[in-house]
Amino acid sequence: QITLKESGPTLVKATQTLTLTCTFSGFSLRSPAVGVGWIRQPPGKAPEWLALIYWDDDKRYSPSLKSRLTINKDSSKNQVVLTMTNMDPADTATYYCAYSFIVVDTNWFHPWGQGTLVTVSS
């Protein structure tokens, strides 16, 4: 059974850097075709994809947020870490991590972690 859980601060101040950790079980990030993504969802709004890291350390970022995001993995600890710099109140959202697996020519996000709400104060 694949499970993921997000952890990190619930409150950050504007201009600070947010660091979130996704701790997972049930799979290895050393296995081919495996990836972990981060998605956020502002209150009452649609999800927004942020970043994805693959087993081979290939990293993908949202074009609109690329300059602020860094994703890394620690396969020995079964963790993926996302950092987002220069936080703004508009970044207030629930942040999710999710499992992704490449099947031939595509991949998707399933399952997701429970999410962690991050509030940015001004």
Add this chain to the structure above:
Amino acid sequence: SDELTQPPSASVSPGQTARITCSGDALSKQYAFWYQQKAGQAPVLIIYKDKERPSGIPERFSASKSGTTVTLTISGVQAEDGADYYCQSTDTSGTYYVFGSGTKVTVL
């Protein structure tokens, strides 16, 4: 444009059929995926690769694609199907991921 457009809401009576559309240029080249999100919970995948259903998802959930529009169909809607539904795909190059604006389904 890589945007995915959904109607904001849909209302359906129990036992009836709900159809939710998702439109976007990239859909003519890329797969579509559908997620169900109930209040206070994380999204759950209910359709992948345009029309495939993961194990454990009821058969009343189905999907189809025509050109740049994909349609999620819920046949014989049940009260428990009241939720937000989001489509997802990628940009035309398949490099990054895009979510639709979401449709809130209300079961009357």
